[in-house]
Amino acid sequence: MSKLVKTMITSLVVLLVIAIASLVVVLNVAGENEKGDAQTIDDIVNYSYESPEITTDLADGAFVRIQFQIVTDGKETLKEVEKRDFQLKNIIIKELATKTEEDFKSGLSELEQVVKSSLNELVEEGEITEVYTINKILQ
Template sequence: MKNSIFKTMMIILGTITVLGAAALVLVLNMSEGQADGERDIDEIVESSMTTEDITTDIEGGDYVRISFRVVTDSEDALNELEKRDFQMQNILIKEMATMEGKDFSSDLDNLEEEVKARLNELMTEGQITEVYTVDKVLQ
């Protein structure tokens, strides 16, 4: 009798262990895209905003009209960024004022990274994950 109960308990424990391991494997594989930081394009669009066209003078007397798409990591961060719109425009104008016309032809990556870093210093509800230049006219 004791042998039969022991065997039954071992079978039940073995079954629970196998089911638990299978569930763990499924959970880890299902959330793999999220763990890698990959986001679906719809999520990116929902948590990003496009700035208004900003026209400003730059080093050397030229003018530039430019707009950016700023991507955040969450809806809360997007709401905060929308409230900080005036600070974002201030950062953009100050960063562009020190650039020359040739920088806008070949060095926009540095501008995007600098804007991202400066905005992240201000953010409290999340982070800026990317800044994309979506429109640019140099005169």
């Protein structure tokens, strides 16, 4: 083989090794960032707001007493949610007024999602990451 062919093959092998090494580094760094985005249980507890119990009537005349745990993404968002307590109650009461007893038997995921999206529209800084139903009594 000529000297030129040997040099070209060596250069291609070196470039290939560098490309593979770069790919491995990029994938590992991206994987670490995704792991860091998840909230720890301590963060969830520290940045969550427990709503007051709300008792109201439903569209079919039944009554419900319900309470939520609202998880935020940080301390500033938590403070804002605490200040917007009256708006939270308003959102919940308006949404519950359209529900029936059967809606509560089939699950609360839709209600939690509506509360989450409505609150996210209100907060100016940060976001609501999750809404959990922590107490529900249907009469």
